[in-house]
Amino acid sequence: MIDLLEIGGKALSFAEKLNVSEVEVYLVQNTSKSCLLSGKIDVVKSNVASGIGVRVIINKKIGVYGNTNLEENEVEKAVEKAVKIAKASDPDPDFRELNKKFGKSSVSGIYDREIAEMDIEKIFDAADTLITSSIDYNEIVQPTRGIIETSTWKVAICNSHGIEAEREGTGVVTWFRCKAKDRGKEASAGESKQARRWKDIDFSEVATSAASKAVSILDATMIKNQKLPVIWHNKFTASMVDIMFGTTVDAYSVQKGRSPWKDKVGQQIASEDFNLIDDGVMEAGLRTRAFDDEGVATRKTPIIEKGELKGFLYDTYTANKEGAESTGNAFRTYRSNPLPAPSNLILKPGNAKREEIIEETRKGLLVVDVIGEWLSNPISGEMSATVVVGYLVENGEIKKPVKGIMVSGNFHQIIKDGIELIGNDITNVGGVYAPTIKVSEMTIAGKS
Amino acid sequence: MEEIFDKIVEKGFQLGAEYIDMRYQEVKSEIVVSENGKFSRYESEAARGVGITAIVDGIPGFASTTIINPDILLEVLNEAVKIAKTSTRLVNKKVYAEIEPYTDKKTVSVKIDPLEVSPNEKVSFVVDVNKASIISNEINSVSTTLGVEEDQRLFLSSEGANIKTKVVLTGLRHYSVARVNGVMERVRDAETFVGGYEFFKEFNAEEFVTDLSKLAIDAAKAKPANPGTYPVVADPDIIGLILHEAFGHASEGDLVASKESILCGKLGEKVASEYVTIADNGIVEGGYPVWYDDQGVKKLKTVIVKEGILDGYLLSRETASDLGLEPTGNARAQDFENVPIVRQTNYYMEPGDHSFEELVEDIDFGYYIKGRGGGGGQVDVGVGSFIFNAGPSYVIEKGEIKELVKSVSISGLVLETLKSVDAVGKDFKVTTSVFGGCGKSAQRVRVGHGGPFVRIRKMIIGGR
Numbered sequence: 001m002i003d004l005l006e007i008g009g010k011a012l013s014f015a016e017k018l019n020v021s022e023v024e025v026y027l028v029q030n031t032s033k034s035c036l037l038s039g040k041i042d043v044v045k046s047n048v049a050s051g052i053g054v055r056v057i058i059n060k061k062i063g064v065y066g067n068t069n070l071e072e073n074e075v076e077k078a079v080e081k082a083v084k085i086a087k088a089s090d091p092d093p094d095f096r097e098l099n100k101k102f103g104k105s106s107v108s109g110i111y112d113r114e115i116a117e118m119d120i121e122k123i124f125d126a127a128d129t130l131i132t133s134s135i136d137y138n139e140i141v142q143p144t145r146g147i148i149e150t151s152t153w154k155v156a157i158c159n160s161h162g163i164e165a166e167r168e169g170t171g172v173v174t175w176f177r178c179k180a181k182d183r184g185k186e187a188s189a190g191e192s193k194q195a196r197r198w199k200d201i202d203f204s205e206v207a208t209s210a211a212s213k214a215v216s217i218l219d220a221t222m223i224k225n226q227k228l229p230v231i232w233h234n235k236f237t238a239s240m241v242d243i244m245f246g247t248t249v250d251a252y253s254v255q256k257g258r259s260p261w262k263d264k265v266g267q268q269i270a271s272e273d274f275n276l277i278d279d280g281v282m283e284a285g286l287r288t289r290a291f292d293d294e295g296v297a298t299r300k301t302p303i304i305e306k307g308e309l310k311g312f313l314y315d316t317y318t319a320n321k322e323g324a325e326s327t328g329n330a331f332r333t334y335r336s337n338p339l340p341a342p343s344n345l346i347l348k349p350g351n352a353k354r355e356e357i358i359e360e361t362r363k364g365l366l367v368v369d370v371i372g373e374w375l376s377n378p379i380s381g382e383m384s385a386t387v388v389v390g391y392l393v394e395n396g397e398i399k400k401p402v403k404g405i406m407v408s409g410n411f412h413q414i415i416k417d418g419i420e421l422i423g424n425d426i427t428n429v430g431g432v433y434a435p436t437i438k439v440s441e442m443t444i445a446g447k448s
Numbered sequence: 449m450e451e452i453f454d455k456i457v458e459k460g461f462q463l464g465a466e467y468i469d470m471r472y473q474e475v476k477s478e479i480v481v482s483e484n485g486k487f488s489r490y491e492s493e494a495a496r497g498v499g500i501t502a503i504v505d506g507i508p509g510f511a512s513t514t515i516i517n518p519d520i521l522l523e524v525l526n527e528a529v530k531i532a533k534t535s536t537r538l539v540n541k542k543v544y545a546e547i548e549p550y551t552d553k554k555t556v557s558v559k560i561d562p563l564e565v566s567p568n569e570k571v572s573f574v575v576d577v578n579k580a581s582i583i584s585n586e587i588n589s590v591s592t593t594l595g596v597e598e599d600q601r602l603f604l605s606s607e608g609a610n611i612k613t614k615v616v617l618t619g620l621r622h623y624s625v626a627r628v629n630g631v632m633e634r635v636r637d638a639e640t641f642v643g644g645y646e647f648f649k650e651f652n653a654e655e656f657v658t659d660l661s662k663l664a665i666d667a668a669k670a671k672p673a674n675p676g677t678y679p680v681v682a683d684p685d686i687i688g689l690i691l692h693e694a695f696g697h698a699s700e701g702d703l704v705a706s707k708e709s710i711l712c713g714k715l716g717e718k719v720a721s722e723y724v725t726i727a728d729n730g731i732v733e734g735g736y737p738v739w740y741d742d743q744g745v746k747k748l749k750t751v752i753v754k755e756g757i758l759d760g761y762l763l764s765r766e767t768a769s770d771l772g773l774e775p776t777g778n779a780r781a782q783d784f785e786n787v788p789i790v791r792q793t794n795y796y797m798e799p800g801d802h803s804f805e806e807l808v809e810d811i812d813f814g815y816y817i818k819g820r821g822g823g824g825g826q827v828d829v830g831v832g833s834f835i836f837n838a839g840p841s842y843v844i845e846k847g848e849i850k851e852l853v854k855s856v857s858i859s860g861l862v863l864e865t866l867k868s869v870d871a872v873g874k875d876f877k878v879t880t881s882v883f884g885g886c887g888k889s890a891q892r893v894r895v896g897h898g899g900p901f902v903r904i905r906k907m908i909i910g911g912r
Contacts, residue, residue, distance in 0.1 A: 002515075036787065036889060039706035041539045044531045045510040047785045049497070066493035068514040081492060088567030090487035090575075120534050128538055144708035144830070147890060179708055179830055188708060188830025225676065256483060257589045258625070260632070335493040371826040372835030375857060379625070379632050384857045384910045386835035388828045404833050406859050406910045408675070445675045445859075445910050 002029060002050065004156035005166055007070055012158055015056055015079045020086070022098045023079075024159035026053040026293065027070075028334050034149035035123045037130065037176070039142065044120055051334030054082040057098065060091040066335035096320035100161045103297025103328070109284030112197040115170035116152045123148055126174075126203045133207035134178045141211045144188060146176035150198070155293070163295040171196055171286070176206055180214035187220065189213035189369060189389050194430060196284045213368065213389045220403035223392065223446045229364035229420070230407055230442045231357055231393065234427040236367050236385075238434035241347050244378050244411045245276065246432065249303050250329065250340040251318035260379050260412065261309055269309045270415040273422055275348035276304040278313055280328050285344035287431035291328065293338050298328040303345075307416075315340040347434040350422030354436045357421050359396040365444065366391045366398060367407060381412030405446040414439050452518050453604045456525050460502050460606070463529045467503040467544070469605040470521075471742060472496075473784040476563055477597040480570045482578035484589060487571055499784040500524050504532040506541030512785045543769040547745050549609035554739040558644035562596040562618045565645050570594055573648065581624055581657035586665050588627040592657060595619045595640075595882040601742075609744035615737055617882035617894070618647045622657045626664035633668035633854065635660055635821030635839060640882045642737060663821055666852050667840040673853040673909050678814040679844075680907045681807045684877040685819025686838050686858070688897030691726060692795045692886065694827040694834035694862035696897075699728075699752045699760075700790040700888075701767030701778070703829055710832045710863065711758060719758045720866035725798040726753040728762055730777060735794030735896025736880040740777065742788035747777030752795075764790050782891035789889055794880070797899030800872025807871050807903045809847040815909060816842040816849055817858060827862070835859040835910075857910035865904055873901035 004027040015023040029050045036042045052075060053066040063086025067078045131143045150172045158164040177190035191210040193201050232240070248259040261269065270276075280298030282288050291297050294316050302310045314322075315330035315338050332338040358366065369389035376383035386406050391398045409418070423436035453470050460468040474496040481488040498521060499512035509532030511524045562570075578592040596618050603611040619640030626633050637660055641647035682690070695711075703709040711719065720726075730738040730747030738747045743765050751759050761771065764779030767790055779788035808816065821839025828834075837857050843850040878898035885892040 036789075038702050039708075041535070043508050043510060043539075043787050044535055045512070045785075045787055046527050046531060047512045049512075049514045049785060051495075051514075062489070064489070064491055066491075068495040068497060070515070085490045085492055085567050088571050089490055090571070092487075120531055124534070124538050142707060144703075144706045145889070149890075177708070177830075181707075186710075186830065188828070336491055337489055371828055371833070372837075372857070372859070375823070375825070375835065375837040377634070377855075379634055384835070386826075386833055386859050388831065388833060403831065404859075404861055404908075406675075406835065406857065406908065408857075408910050443675060445908055448676050 008158040020056040022057040024055040027156040030153040032151040037146035053334035094321040099294040112170045114198040129203040130207045133204040134211040137211035140182040187217045217401040220401035231366045233368040238429035238432045242432040251312040270307040280343035287343040292330040293332045294330040296328040349435040384408035409442040465502040472602040480594040482574040497784040502528040542766045544765040545768040549607040553612045555614040560645035562645040580654040589625040593621040619882035624661040624664040626668040628668040670852045687899040692897040693825045696795040701763040702790045705770040722756040734878040736894040738793040742781040743779040745777040750776040794896035799876040799900040832862040868905035871903040
């Protein structure tokens, strides 16, 4: 392992010789091991990657440069390049200063020795489990594609205000798809899971979920254009929360006029039972860390409470611009300038069990997996998604599978008066956590 | 690099490998962004590294590093060999189709190196263009990005290949958000040139961004399309997107070999109407140049569909031997950290003989679907279902182009969609982008896509 803070220290002192007002150095080293499946195990790989990002400020002019090369002369060149870019930039009157106050929250479940010491054999076993569990579920299932990837990283941050800090983390991601083939019909479906600890992923459960979905939609048919109540399976809810809030509740988007929530703090933008929080310190949360990418302590920040918009997520820059306090939401890579972004974005669960939500539905559509949902518009709230795994619900029971149909509606309207029930079955898609919900009515486009 | 590689091959063979390749890559890129008439940010980065593939007994192992010196590279080789040997337990042996090892050097023509143009000049250019896009107080927010990428790759193999390539892309991306009577609409578009900064001498950037602002205002005032199934004329952007996402991926050999693709087992069968011919071509004007893939295979033109009949797949060395076909030069890796997998290069529909007017005149009621201002798409390759966001589009009524409608989403099942193509236009365009690419198995590569204007009898338009 390279001593990141030592390299950072050298970069700092070199930059200070160049008469910069302030400087910040961000360093990262990542080791990952991954396995790619295509029907069977395809290839296993191991990557070691490093990066340095230098941010210099010269009289409110900002320059950022990133490089993977940590050799001493290259680090000096990186600083010089950042200085050159700063000099070419226009001064940013809103820039006040880099973070001066280091803070660290207590967090747990984000560094897993099992992942840090991962052996290739173990990844093989997990890949084998994915394949065999899907076939064991039903002999008509064939595994088609998948990935298992584990990573261990170290991040170091130092700046000219004396901040010098290092943190470590681990993560595991898996994604698996399979195909069911029977009676001349074919269908495919997938499942994915991301966690911070190896033990938090049950590979057999992932494979079984994908396999059962594929088998269940073999007889899927298109349905007619109509309006129906729609039950959003928790993963679909999480994707929509991500699309609609992921890039609209950070102060940067708000200040730039790119958020529909601008000027709406204090207003009722959703129904009473709609609560959205950003939790940077969640136990084993996918984006949990003790301090953010500028060395600011992470925390919990309410965004929507009982339907009322409470506030936004800040990094140092956007906070300084408004005279607010950073919420510890600065995210960056070694290549880019920090920007505020959600950490673990949580739509608080309700009381209803998923089965109860289904039981209460006389006629509706249960949407499990979709594609194209990310094409929805977070500014207008207009959303649409093509259903790839979905079922008609009749008299409280899951009935026939559907395919090739598109559901659409307006998300902003839905959260105001369209959510009938909120489930208690929270799950995550990346750093977004959400439960199953029932929406009173959406437009279904299918056969005319 | 070549000298180190000789040592690596020698050592690798001693460790039991029968094949070794090493990919060195150096990528430099920059973006300069201006928002709402002001300078916003300048990001510049460089990455370089080495990836080594070792094959032991028909089983590959792969490892990479960003730290480059002879000792570390030997460690990386050891890791790759170790992975290959450990893999014997569960990985099936692969057979790599025979290829000719080439020695070659290819580079795109660059008159003005965009990375050498002074930061000052790039900043003032982007800010000026961005300012020009604020055409009225109905424009709420604008963002302009200048993007540059230089990608140099070296491929060395124990079979004797030595291939050096260099691609430079220079482009401009812009979006405008309009707000008219409380209704917001965002449209975006990008234009990319394969080559250097000379692009901006020819390209009218100010006209490009002011047109987008006008479109955003018009779209904000426009009505949404009526959801339902209609005949449409699709423009080259949207045809390229549908083909790439919904059909191109299905023609990728790994998805065919794993039987995941709807095109599996369909060679020689009718998969589209007789008017449809589809190709994947490494070198095509406007597209992203791919002379060789990342396994050192020469990329030629691959015909996928010939007059409606499925004629071929996109193949790597191993998928070619799996399917008993010849490699097509489509094994591509995002970068030195990744293993090449089957990817498209420039995927497009060949032009036909209809003029645009002829395509429109037979439609009693439908839509003219435009890609500009839209963005992205997604597809389920197992089913062939797709959904895309097109840009603001037009109503077609009694054979004539009528009023603008807001951005529409289109969806369908690709084989049904292609079978309902009943006329193909003669105007043809392929484009690539420095701002995006195609993602598959967590790898992003640059691609090109396009085609002619195409009339499709049945397309599902979503309510937006």
